[in-house]
Amino acid sequence: MAIQPVDKWIICFSGYGQTDKFHTGISSLEDASYRTCASPTVRVELHGWQADIDYLADRITDRPIGINNPVVIIIAYSWGVATALDLIEELRRRGYDVAILFSSDGISRGPIPWLSFRSLLGPQITLIIPDNVLRVGIWRQKTPGLRNLQGSRIILQDADKTKYIQPPSISSTTTHSSMDENKDFRRLALEFSCPQMAQTLRNP
Numbered sequence: 001m002a003i004q005p006v007d008k009w010i011i012c013f014s015g016y017g018q019t020d021k022f023h024t025g026i027s028s029l030e031d032a033s034y035r036t037c038a039s040p041t042v043r044v045e046l047h048g049w050q051a052d053i054d055y056l057a058d059r060i061t062d063r064p065i066g067i068n069n070p071v072v073i074i075i076a077y078s079w080g081v082a083t084a085l086d087l088i089e090e091l092r093r094r095g096y097d098v099a100i101l102f103s104s105d106g107i108s109r110g111p112i113p114w115l116s117f118r119s120l121l122g123p124q125i126t127l128i129i130p131d132n133v134l135r136v137g138i139w140r141q142k143t144p145g146l147r148n149l150q151g152s153r154i155i156l157q158d159a160d161k162t163k164y165i166q167p168p169s170i171s172s173t174t175t176h177s178s179m180d181e182n183k184d185f186r187r188l189a190l191e192f193s194c195p196q197m198a199q200t201l202r203n204p
Helices: 025-037 051-060 081-094 175-179 183-193 195-202
Strands: 008-013 042-047 071-077 098-104 126-128 133-141 151-156 168-170
Touching: 008 025, 008 081, 025 042, 025 071, 025 151, 025 175, 025 183, 051 081, 051 175, 071 081, 071 183, 081 126, 098 183, 133 151, 133 183, 175 183, 183 195
Parallel strands: 008 042, 008 071, 071 098, 098 133, 126 151, 133 168
Antiparallel strands: none
16 A cells, blocks of 8 residues: 655744753644644654755655645744755755745854854845745844844745745844744744644634
8 A cells, every 4th residue: 555645744943952852932833733733644843953954855855756746834933944945945956846934033054053153143144035935924023132133134036926925024022032932923824834723723
């Protein structure tokens, strides 16, 4: 009996320092999606920002010939957004689209992140969303202060192809460390990735 392929992937990328020891906004989104939406054909996974992108892309694209490509939804925060963009670019090279990307205060990083000043210069560095992303939601906080990182600028490679779920940049006065807990980010991420769970939240 042939194994039924995965038709939908909900992939969550956490930020720097968000290890398995802590329950974060991203891990709570993964938990909520998994409890309600996971099935033999719907895969829900949580990965750190240092995930093996080639291996993950191999898993997503390992499908029988003649079977439609899966729906890929990515939810990412901070350094996890840069990782998500790496995965999206790898999927683009393989001819796959990403249905939705939800980005919460994405921050660029250099080849050796822990030795790089690029993260400290978040607003001065631009992250580019590849043109194989069909819809995107962007949250970017602008809380002033030397001790608070600010998300990098994000632009679309093809503004005519990729549609915004909300206006181009959702500003928040929440600090960077709390952006993955943003209620609007959580609500819309669940509404589009796992409608069953969003309905439960609306009608407790």
